[in-house]
Amino acid sequence: MPVEAEHMKVKCLIAKHNNEKKALIAILQDIQAEYNYLPQNSLRAVSKMLDVPLIDVIGVATFYRAFSLKPRGRHVATVCLGTACHVRGGPKVVEEFERRLGVKTGETTPDNKFTLETVACLGCCAIGPVVVMDGNYYAHTNIRKVNTILKKYAKEETKNETH
Amino acid sequence: MRPIKKIKSLKELEAVIEKEIELRKSDTRAVLTVSAGTCGQARGSLKVIDSLKSAIKKGNLEYKVKIRVTGCHGFCEAEPNIIIHPHDLFYQKVEPKNGKDIVDQTVLKNKVIDSLLFTDPTTGEKATRESEISFYKKQRRLVLGDNALIDPTDIYDYLSIGGYRSLLKVLETMTPENVIATIKKAGLRGRGGAGFPTGTKWEVAKRIQGDTKYIICNADEGDPGAYMDRSLLEGNPHRVLEGMIIGAFAIGASEGYVYVRDEYPLAVKNITLAINQARKLGLLGKKILGTKFNFDVHIAKGAGAFVCGEETALIASIEGRVGEPRQRPPFPAVRGLWGKPTTINNVETWGNVPMIIDKGADWYSRIGTDGSKGTKIFSLVGKINNTGLVEVPMGISLREIIFDVGGGIPEGKKFKAVQTGGPSGGCLPAEMLDLPIDYESLTKAGSIMGSGGMIVMDEKTCMVDVAKYFLNFLRDESCGKCVSCREGTQRMWEIVKNITEGCGKEGDLELLEELAMIVKDSSLCGLGQTASNPVLSTLRYFRDEYEAHIKEKRCPAGVCVNLIRYVVIPEKCTGCLACKNACPQDAIRGVIRGVHIIDQAKCIKCGACLEACRFEAVDTQRDEAIRIVEGGAQR
Numbered sequence: 004m005p006v007e008a009e010h011m012k013v014k015c016l017i018a019k020h021n022n023e024k025k026a027l028i029a030i031l032q033d034i035q036a037e038y039n040y041l042p043q044n045s046l047r048a049v050s051k052m053l054d055v056p057l058i059d060v061i062g063v064a065t066f067y068r069a070f071s072l073k074p075r076g077r078h079v080a081t082v083c084l085g086t087a088c089h090v091r092g093g094p095k096v097v098e099e100f101e102r103r104l105g106v107k108t109g110e111t112t113p114d115n116k117f118t119l120e121t122v123a124c125l126g127c128c129a130i131g132p133v134v135v136m137d138g139n140y141y142a143h144t145n146i147r148k149v150n151t152i153l154k155k156y157a158k159e160e161t162k163n164e165t166h
Numbered sequence: 167m168r169p170i171k172k173i174k175s176l177k178e179l180e181a182v183i184e185k186e187i188e189l190r191k192s193d194t195r196a197v198l199t200v201s202a203g204t205c206g207q208a209r210g211s212l213k214v215i216d217s218l219k220s221a222i223k224k225g226n227l228e229y230k231v232k233i234r235v236t237g238c239h240g241f242c243e244a245e246p247n248i249i250i251h252p253h254d255l256f257y258q259k260v261e262p263k264n265g266k267d268i269v270d271q272t273v274l275k276n277k278v279i280d281s282l283l284f285t286d287p288t289t290g291e292k293a294t295r296e297s298e299i300s301f302y303k304k305q306r307r308l309v310l311g312d313n314a315l316i317d318p319t320d321i322y323d324y325l326s327i328g329g330y331r332s333l334l335k336v337l338e339t340m341t342p343e344n345v346i347a348t349i350k351k352a353g354l355r356g357r358g359g360a361g362f363p364t365g366t367k368w369e370v371a372k373r374i375q376g377d378t379k380y381i382i383c384n385a386d387e388g389d390p391g392a393y394m395d396r397s398l399l400e401g402n403p404h405r406v407l408e409g410m411i412i413g414a415f416a417i418g419a420s421e422g423y424v425y426v427r428d429e430y431p432l433a434v435k436n437i438t439l440a441i442n443q444a445r446k447l448g449l450l451g452k453k454i455l456g457t458k459f460n461f462d463v464h465i466a467k468g469a470g471a472f473v474c475g476e477e478t479a480l481i482a483s484i485e486g487r488v489g490e491p492r493q494r495p496p497f498p499a500v501r502g503l504w505g506k507p508t509t510i511n512n513v514e515t516w517g518n519v520p521m522i523i524d525k526g527a528d529w530y531s532r533i534g535t536d537g538s539k540g541t542k543i544f545s546l547v548g549k550i551n552n553t554g555l556v557e558v559p560m561g562i563s564l565r566e567i568i569f570d571v572g573g574g575i576p577e578g579k580k581f582k583a584v585q586t587g588g589p590s591g592g593c594l595p596a597e598m599l600d601l602p603i604d605y606e607s608l609t610k611a612g613s614i615m616g617s618g619g620m621i622v623m624d625e626k627t628c629m630v631d632v633a634k635y636f637l638n639f640l641r642d643e644s645c646g647k648c649v650s651c652r653e654g655t656q657r658m659w660e661i662v663k664n665i666t667e668g669c670g671k672e673g674d675l676e677l678l679e680e681l682a683m684i685v686k687d688s689s690l691c692g693l694g695q696t697a698s699n700p701v702l703s704t705l706r707y708f709r710d711e712y713e714a715h716i717k718e719k720r721c722p723a724g725v726c727v728n729l730i731r732y733v734v735i736p737e738k739c740t741g742c743l744a745c746k747n748a749c750p751q752d753a754i755r756g757v758i759r760g761v762h763i764i765d766q767a768k769c770i771k772c773g774a775c776l777e778a779c780r781f782e783a784v785d786t787q788r789d790e791a792i793r794i795v796e797g798g799a800q801r
Contacts, residue, residue, distance in 0.1 A: 027486035028469055032428065059487070066488045066645075068470030069428050085390030086585060086621045087547035089635050095773045102750060102772070123472060123639060125429055126393030127205050128545055128619075129242030129553035138431070140208030146774045147748065 006044055012037060013048040024053050027063055031070060039079075040071040068123075076111045076118035078156045080104075081135040085124030088131035092145060096132050097121060099149040116160055117153070167320045170446040175456040176338050179330065186326035196231040196273050197251040199314055200260075203238030203400045204432050210262065211246035217265025231273045234323075237401020237436075239314045240555040241301055244284055249296055249314055256296040257282035287551040287573045301552040304570050306533070308541050309517045310394075310557045313401035318436050321443040324404040330449065332520035336412050337457055340523075345416040346372060349519065351527035353539035358384055358475075358512030359590065359616045360692070361538070361605040364519075370499045371417045371509040379419040380508040383410055383516055385426040385433065386480060388472040389588025390639065392619035394543040394555055395513035399426065399433035402517070403440035407463065409516030411449065412523060414461045417509055422463040425480050428470060438465055472589075472643035476691050477502075477510045479645065490647045491691035512617070514543055534560035538604035546572050548621040549579065556620075558603075565599040568622060579624040582723075583707070587616030589636045589643075590696030592703025593629060612703040614696065628725035629708040630715055634662045636700035644693065651694030654685035658701060666726040670716035679705060724786035727771045731787050734775075736761045738783035748778035 016033045020026035027049070034045050041064050050057040064070045082088075082097045097108060100119050104112050111118040127133045130142035134152060141152055173179050198218055202211045218233055239247055244258030250272060257268065260282060271277040283292040284299055293299045316323040324330070336345055350365025371379065383406060387395040398406060410422050424441075426434050441463050444450045452460045466484045473479045474489040481503050483489040502508025518540060522530045531539050538560040544567065546556045551573035558567060564584060568574070575581050583593040592613035594601070601607055605615050623632065637659035646652045661678050664670055682698035682705075689695045705712065714722050721729040734745070734754075741759040753769045756762030764775065764784075776784040 023486075025484070025486040028483065029467060029486075032467060032469065062488050063486070066471065067468075070469060086588075086619065086632075086635065087391045089390075090548050090621060090623055090627050090632070092773070092777075095777075098772060099774075122429060122470070123388065123643070124390035124392075125204075126387065126396040126427075127208060128391050128393055128547035128621075130205050130208055130245070131547070133208070140204065142205075142208045145777050146772065147777060 009044055010048050013045050017052050024055055031064060035070060039075045040073055076115050078137050079118045079120060081120045081122050083125045083133040084121045085128055087128035088133060091131050093132040095146055096144050096149060099146045103149060103153055170443060173448045176334060179334050179455055183325050183331055186322055190326040197234050199234045199236055199249040201239045201247050202235050203397060205238060205242045206245045209245040213262040214246050214260050214265060217262040221266045221269040234317055237313045237318050238397040240310055242554040243552050254295045256284060258284045301571055304566055305557050306541050306559050307557045308521060310543055310555060318401050318403055319439055321404060321447055329404055330408055332523035333408050333411055335523055336415055342416045348527045349522060352522045352530040354518055356512055357514035361615060364515055367509060368416055371507055374500055374507040376507045378506045379417055380503045380506055381410060381414050381419045381422045382508060382510040383424040383513055384480060384510050385424055385513045386468050386475045387427060387617060388475045389617045389619050391547055391621045392545050392588060392617045394545055394618055396430045396433050397555055398513050398517050399437050403437040405520060406513055406516045407440055407444055409519035411461060412519050415459055420460050423466050423484055425466045425484060427468045473645045473693050476693060490645045535604045537606055542618055544618045544620045546620050549575055549624040550622040551576050560604045561602045563600050563602050575624050582625050582627055583623045585621040587614035588619050589639050590614055590699055591616045592699045595707040612706055626723055628721050628723035629704045629711050630666050631725045633701050633704045634666050637662055640697045648690040650685050650688040654681060655697050657681060665715045668719045668728045675712055731766055732764050732769060732771060732775060732784060733787045734762045734764055735783050735785055738781050740781055744778045745775035745784055748774040
């Protein structure tokens, strides 16, 4: 996306929050919702428009776990590693994702299809281990189900490609 | 939902509440109450709702039956579940294909569908009604119970069960001092963790002079394994909001914030909706209901930082800064959000307030123990039969919660420990099962109440691994401001990690204890001060397990991968090939109906074979002399 267009977009998002400094986190959340990550230029723009030093913007963007400074894949797989999911085998599910996708947690596959992330707890402890794929919850996952989930999204990908 | 009409006076609110209660009473249709919280939706409740809707539409039965889509009913094991009024029938694990049957058989012909009833895991008996289910019998669902009665997206539904009547009572008949005295007398204590008396907190906040005061609802439920706040915000947001408005009136606050985790999308949606509806109805804003009281509430979303559950870090986060805690005093009651006096309470605490106002301090203080009043919601999860949210009076024993309400441990395994209080809490062993639960008893036992997470562990859970899990969590979530927490959690994690990998040595445990005490004594905020609890409590109760890892290089629970190997038990193996097909490494050899063998040289210990085997023929070998497998490399 050209820099000016991105600039305009960021400007609109900031205006939505009345140009208030206190809304920094909410603004970054909106930018991430738009781009799936926080592009460098947008952070510079936010710093300038809100009159907040860039180091503070970067500080917030790196402190909070929800923000990503790297582009993420078209599908984000989030594996819950809360205590309940942990004792029921969550780590084994993460390992299986890592093996299937060939990336480590926090990374994106080279074809940009999948990003693998973990989360401290999604609060769905009764149905753990839980995996969230693009906002869809999968309950009681195990090693075997990882393949089923990935296949479903890989299939969607090929469908999109042929269209 | 009907369009919302603004209410301009207290009298009018009273009339509207009366009218809604009447409307509810006069509606004699059968009600299908479907749980659709995050867990319910994950288990397909939205599709069940669709199928019920189409069955009702097809039969033109709108005059006879209605669907109420509610938040979580608490019994997550049975999701998606449907409660059918007036008979209080309880159907569990309903699938979309059951929709037509439920309407045709149960609603029209009053027939119970046997296959959808809940079967008790211990007695094997079927329960027809909600009240017959062992999970609900010992509970007192004073706060959570309303979740099953209302559609959380409709403010009128909340009014129809007498919602906002407590607010009306406060504005009509009480002074701020009265409200504070009532909360104090009731003995309500903060449900977020430390258990500070709520009334005292409010009293201090009231006394502080200031033109602007804030109140905050702490919905940054970061403890892994706890989700009662999510359930309340999703299922009954107006109750929390009502508590906040009453609190604001008592303290003299004009603005409030709900700080809610970004990981809870449905909770964010429902509380946002509730705030907008309350504003439209005239319960928030300037000159509320024609009185002089001004108050409004905003949403602030977290961004995935555990430490933001700490009040000063939470305030920093609302102000748009990095969520680092600061030194207290000054406490937020004196200098909080933007330097103004601020009162912070947890979701569940706010949810208790309307009930105390409605039923009185004397009624409330009769529930619970001497020091801890009322009920507490626990999330009973992990290796337990009836997982779900459990609301019980304070003073109940762990045994009653785990075995009577929770139905014991699945697959006939042995209970080993229960972890309470999240990363700040500890693990309690079987000897502590008869401990009556309140704030003090749990602290004395080396754990804490915390926000109410209760994770049950069986013999297949390694306690050293659990300690490692929490240390990993804490070293990751430590904000890094103070050295003792930042470095201490890291070093403790390294020591425990070494032990689980079979590299532990003599003296490790003593060093761990020393380090744990230092981190506890010298950290700035609650995160660091309690970070040692998981280590200290597991050392206190499960020292032999640590020693087995260090001295004998074995993991008694069969969890730590470096100390175990996967083997096939020949006597149990049927030769079905399931494990062979599941193995990603091609490490399993064997022909159909022949005993399979795991080639240890190829095995990466992923556990796929153990998961695939339906005959319990794959196990982790840990105690016995390891059967030497052909070509296997011994670790």
